[in-house]
Amino acid sequence: MLDGNAVAGLLQEVFGTDVTAATGTCASCTAVDAVGAVHVYVAAGVVLRCPHCGSVLMRVVRSDKRLWVDLRGLRSLQLESI
Amino acid sequence: MAGAAVLGRLTWRVATVLDVRPETARAKTLVLGVDGWPGHRAGQHLDVRLTSEDGYQAQRSYSIASAPRQDRLELTVERIDDGEVSPYLAGDDLREGDRFEVRGPVGGYFVWRSDAAGDVLLVAGGSGIVPLMAMVRQRAEETSPVPTRLLYSARSWDDVIYRDELERLAGAGFEPLFTLTRSQPAGWTGYARRxxxxxxxxxxxxxxxxxxxxxxxxxxxxAASALVGLRHPPERIKTERFGPTGG
Known part of the structure; x- marks a missing residue:
């Protein structure tokens, strides 16, 4: 198990800016954490899980030249505007 | 809006190995030159991508060990025997002049701001010292007065990465403390417990x-739950975990 810090580059590909310092709200238990601090599992894709309840927050799968992103477990994301 | 289009975009750049330094039996420091490297903040990572002759690519994220500067940077990589990337980076075959791709810096969470006020506690387990060393080095280079205490846990004295440099930097508000959990040298006066x-x-x-x-x-x-148990405010504790898939 890793944490959000380890997939900072992948998340920056998805969002176009760093989101590890952003805070996310878990749609399941409403806990709020920095994305850098959430649990990360790497297999065929990357799965971010809530460190409090274990629910899936986000899934990212790469295939060829596409990234598939599932955000249904993340109620909201709050980040500093540039 | 050409400026906006490139904002935050990551590009792969070629890194050239300028030097390789052994640190411990399993860890090596790679000094890299990266054309166009934009600089980094202490605690940030970069992604390394290796491409084999048949086109297969393997990618891993590594913490940057050096203090921020633009012309070169250092990674310290611990070899994980069944890893895909670390056996090459920390193995015997990597030579000065070898090249591979990197992108970054990435990450804005586990980052030390040298202008932040107040004292700092750094807690390292094994090669977890690497991003913390970037902070220690930046603090020393800037002659920052920020009181900084490092608690570094390793199995034995020979497993302590950067030990000479850490001992040399001790003083002027920086206090490195070591705990050796498996074996201690004769006459050891530091900690010897988890x-x-x-x-x-x-x-x-x-x-x-x-x-x-x-x-x-x-x-x-x-460590993090023990600190919270000691009534340290959770929002002041930043964590970075690495595991087997980090190899």
């Missing part, structure tokens, strides 16, 4: 303004 609430309570009797904890997942979980 990082737990009682040890953290001795090392940090009052909560520092900022705490950074980095190491293997069980180490980080134990």
């Amino acid at each position: 990082v737990d609430a009682s040890l953290l309570g001795e090392v940090a009797p009052t909560p520092p303004a900022a705490t950074f904890v980095c190491g293997p997942t069980p180490f980080v979980e134990a």
